[in-house]
Structures are given as structure tokens and as C-alpha cells.
Amino acid sequence: MATKPIHDEFTEQVTTPDECSAGNDQVAKESLVGSNIKYLGMGILFGIIAVKSEIISWYRIQEMFRLHSFHMYGVIGTAVVVGAISVWLIKRFKIKTLQGETVVLHPRQFHWGNVIGGLLFGIGWGITGACPGPLFAQIGSGSLVVVITLLSAIAGTYVYGIVQKKLPH
Amino acid sequence: MPEFITQPWSWYVSGALIGLTVPALLLLGNKHFGISSSLRHICAACFPGKVPFFNYNWKREAWNLFFVAGIVAGAALAVNFFSNHQPVQVAPQTVQALSALGVATDGNLVPHSIFNFSNVFTLKGLVFFVVGGFLVGFGTRYAGGCTSGHSIMGLSTLQWPSLVATVCFMAGGFAVVHLVFPWLFKII
Numbered sequence: 001m002a003t004k005p006i007h008d009e010f011t012e013q014v015t016t017p018d019e020c021s022a023g024n025d026q027v028a029k030e031s032l033v034g035s036n037i038k039y040l041g042m043g044i045l046f047g048i049i050a051v052k053s054e055i056i057s058w059y060r061i062q063e064m065f066r067l068h069s070f071h072m073y074g075v076i077g078t079a080v081v082v083g084a085i086s087v088w089l090i091k092r093f094k095i096k097t098l099q100g101e102t103v104v105l106h107p108r109q110f111h112w113g114n115v116i117g118g119l120l121f122g123i124g125w126g127i128t129g130a131c132p133g134p135l136f137a138q139i140g141s142g143s144l145v146v147v148i149t150l151l152s153a154i155a156g157t158y159v160y161g162i163v164q165k166k167l168p169h
Numbered sequence: 170m171p172e173f174i175t176q177p178w179s180w181y182v183s184g185a186l187i188g189l190t191v192p193a194l195l196l197l198g199n200k201h202f203g204i205s206s207s208l209r210h211i212c213a214a215c216f217p218g219k220v221p222f223f224n225y226n227w228k229r230e231a232w233n234l235f236f237v238a239g240i241v242a243g244a245a246l247a248v249n250f251f252s253n254h255q256p257v258q259v260a261p262q263t264v265q266a267l268s269a270l271g272v273a274t275d276g277n278l279v280p281h282s283i284f285n286f287s288n289v290f291t292l293k294g295l296v297f298f299v300v301g302g303f304l305v306g307f308g309t310r311y312a313g314g315c316t317s318g319h320s321i322m323g324l325s326t327l328q329w330p331s332l333v334a335t336v337c338f339m340a341g342g343f344a345v346v347h348l349v350f351p352w353l354f355k356i357i
Contacts, residue, residue, distance in 0.1 A: 023206055023230050025199035032231055038197055039232040043239020046190055050240065051247035051278075052174075053183030058279040059259045062267060065339075065346040068260040071180050076320060078184025083202075083325030086192035095196065103195045108313070108328035117311025118319075118334040122341020123349075124304030127297055129279060131316040132309060133204040135302075136237045140244030143284050148294075149302035156306025157208040161222035167311065 025104035026097070050137040058129030065126055111169040124153075175253040191325050200232055203318030205309035207237040270354040293357045312337070 030036065050056050053075055063069035089095065090103050097103060125131055128149055130138055135153060138146040160167075194200040210227045211234070217223035256276025259267075264274045272280050288294040309315040312334045314323060320338065323331020 023201050023203065024232060025201070028198075030198070030229075030232075032228060035198070036232045036235040039194075039200065040235040040239040040242075042190065042193060042197070043236040044243035044246065045239075046187075046236070047240035047243020047245075048247040048251060049178070049183055049186045049243075051244045052178040052251065053180070053187070054177055054257060054278065055183070056244070056278055057257055058284070059257060059263065059267075059274060061342070062346065063260045063263045065342045066263055066266055068262040068266075074180030075184040075187065076316070078181050079188035079190075079321050080324045082185045082188025083191035083321055084327065086189065087195075087325050090192060090195060097196050097199050099198060101199055104199055105326050106201070108323055108330040110330040110333065111313070113311040113313055114319075114330050114334040115337050117308045117313070118337025119308070119341040119344075120304050121308025121312055121315065122338040122343075123345045124301050124306075124308055124341075125316075125338060126342035126345035126350075127301035128305055130305070131204070132208060132305060133237075133240060133315075133317055135305070136204075136207075136240040137244035138279060138284075140241035141248045141278055142245070143279050145284050145286050145289065145298065146279075148289060148298040149305070152299045152302030153306030154208050154211055156303040156308070157205075157310045158212045158216070158220075158223075158306075159303075160307045160310040161209070161212060161220045164222055 025101075026099060027101055028099040046133070047137050047140055050134060051141055056130065056134035056137040056141065061125065061129040113167070113169050116168065170251060172253070174251050176255075177258075187321065188325070191322055198232070201318075202322040203233075203314055204237060204240075205306075205315035205318060206230065207233045208306050209310060210234055270350060272354070291357075296353065296357060308341075 054060050055072065055075055060069070060072055064072035087105070091105075095103065121131075128135070128146075130146070130149070132153065135146060135150050139150065191202050194202050209223070210230050213223040213225060213227035214234075257278055259274050267274060267280075273282055275281050283293060283297050289298065305315075309318075312319065314331070314334065316335075316338065319328075319331040319334040324335065
């Protein structure tokens with residue numbers, strides 16, 4: 001099961017420098033701070049939305065997994081519909097990026113990590129009441145103890161990086 | 170501050186704004202919405218060692234780290250300046266179910282009885298911070314994305330593996346809440 005090469009967007013970029021990485025497909029050169037400051041702004045907006053929508057609430061996640069409220073399903077469902085329409089419009093009208101580049105989208109290749117990793121993350125989501133975005137937002141909202149959860153999540157990512165080749169994909 | 174800002178936002182306003190993050194990042198500079206990658210970039214920037222998985226040009230992905238730094242700042246702004254400071258409303262059935270587990274609904278975004286520093290060196294802290302956090306970091310990377318990368322970006326671009334991942338996220342959450350929580354809360 002582990003024979004199939006792992007689709008890995010970032011190391012792929014290292015081994016074949018010409019290939020675009022998912023995550024960042026901009027061709028135009030970027031400076032570390034000057035070009036990235038706008039994503040700080042986007043993050044600030046996202047953090048505000050995450051708090052105001054209460055998707056960072058442990059209680060809202062409990063409601064979701066207990067089917068006691070439509071709220072989380074409404075948020076995620078609306079986000080997907082709006083995202084999908086936006087992506088369709090970008091493709092349909094060939095809307096360019098600010099730098100005048102063509103928007104690049106990557107097909108996702110199925111691997112068993114989608115299932116096993118997905119289940120493991122789901123368990124973690126149920127326990128912590130937070131996916132990675134809300135982890136950062138919970139810290140910002142004043143739950144400073146979540147720094148420990150975040151450090152543990154970084155450790156989890158690190159351990160994955162070490163054992164990756166031994167896992168079924 | 171007007172009331173429509175300070176009150177909690179409805180699911181359709183919140184969902185639409187989160188959905189717009191996808192085209193905004195694409196058009197600002199061909200960036201793909203996905204937050205769990207930031208955890209990997211942190212590893213790559215701070216302690217890559219000889220692990221091939223962390224040896225790549227993380228500076229090219231630094232936008233993602235700016236984004237999560239923004240999330241921390243934005244959340245702080247929201248609770249301090251854009252809030253009406255009313256208790257968080259939770260569905261009555263959930264309040265009841267959590268009360269049966271011994272978790273009080275205290276009006277905060279996260280229950281203070283679990284998320285406080287006095288629990289750090291207890292079994293509760295081990296489960297809710299260390300084990301839970303580890304599973305979030307390990308699971309998202311193994312799955313190749315999280316709620317943002319798979320459930321929102323992946324589904325928006327109609328990727329079926331992202332649908333599989335999303336179904337598994339939900340299955341894991343349902344399983345732990347319904348099958349594990351009842352006995353977990355007896356022992357911690």
C-alpha cells in the first residue's frame with residue numbers, strides 16, 4: 001500500500017524547481033515582508049470573522065457533532081458554495097491575479113492519508129474544538145493555554161514528517 | 170460600534186465571508202487557502218533537521234505564516250473591540266448533554282473548566298491540550314489538509330479526495346464525541 005509516491009506539493013518544488021507548488025503559485029518575485037504584509041491583513045480579517053461567527057467556540061463544535069445546531073453546517077456549506085462560485089467565475093472569465101498572472105489550481109490526488117489522517121484529525125477536532133485556524137484564533141481571543149495545544153499540533157506535524165514514509169498512503 | 174458588528178454574525182454572513190477568502194487569496198497572488206500548512210512551515214523554519222519533509226524553501230510559503238499571525242491579531246481585535254460581551258449562546262440540548270458530562274456552559278467561547286492553566290499538568294490537560302493538539306497536527310498533515318484546505322478550498326475546486334477527507338473529519342469527530350466522551354469524562 002505504501003508503494004505509491006506521496007503527492008507532496010512543497011518538496012516537489014524543491015526537487016523540480018520549475019514546478020509550481022500548491023500554496024503559492026505566484027511567478028513574480030516576492031519580498032519576505034513587503035509582499036506578504038497583505039496576507040497579514042487577510043489573516044486579520046479572517047481572525048475577526050472566525051471570532052464573530054463563533055466557529056472557534058468549543059461549544060459550537062460540540063453542537064455540530066451532536067447535530068444540535070445548524071450553525072456550523074451553515075457556515076461551512078455557505079463558504080463552499082461561495083468559494084465554488086468564485087472559483088468558477090475566475091476560470092470562466094479568466095480573471096488574473098493582481099500581478100496579471102493566470103490563477104493556478106491543483107487537482108488533489110487521493111491517498112489513504114485522506115481517510116486515516118482525516119479520521120485522526122476529526123478526533124482531535126472533537127476533543128480540542130479547534131481545527132488549525134481556530135487554534136490561532138482561540139489564542140488571540142485570550143485562551144492562552146491553547147498555546148500548548150498549538151505546540152502539540154506542531155509536534156504532531158513534525159512526527160508526521162519523520163514517519164511519513166512508513167505510513168500507508 | 171454598530172450593533173450588526175458587535176453581535177454574533179449569522180451563519181450565512183460568516184460563511185460567505187469565509188468563502189470569499191478563497192478568491193481573495195487566489196487573486197492577491199495565486200495563494201491557496203489552507204491553514205494547517207503553517208504548522209509545517211513552522212517546523213521547516215525552526216527545526217528542519219535532516220527530515221526531507223521539512224527541507225524546502227519555506228520562505229516562499231511565508232505568506233501562510235503572515236496569514237496565521239494575522240488570525241491571532243484579528244481574533245484579539247474582535248474580542249476586544251467588536252464584541253457586545255454577551256455570553257455565547259449554546260443550543261439547549263448541547264448544554265444539557267455537556268452538563269451530564271460535568272462541563273458547564275459558562276458563556277465563554279471555550280469552557281473555562283477545561284481550558285485553563287491549572288489543568289496543564291493533569292490528565293484533563295494531557296487529553297485536551299497534548300493529545301488533542303497532536304492529533305490535529307498529525308492528522309491534518311497526514312490527510313494533506315484541514316477544514317480550510319480540504320473542506321473549503323478542496324470542495325470549492327470540486328476535488329473528490331477533499332470530500333473523502335471532509336467526511337472522515339466529521340466521522341472522527343462524531344466518534345470521539347459520542348463514543349469516547351461518555352467514559353473519558355468519567356476518568357478525568
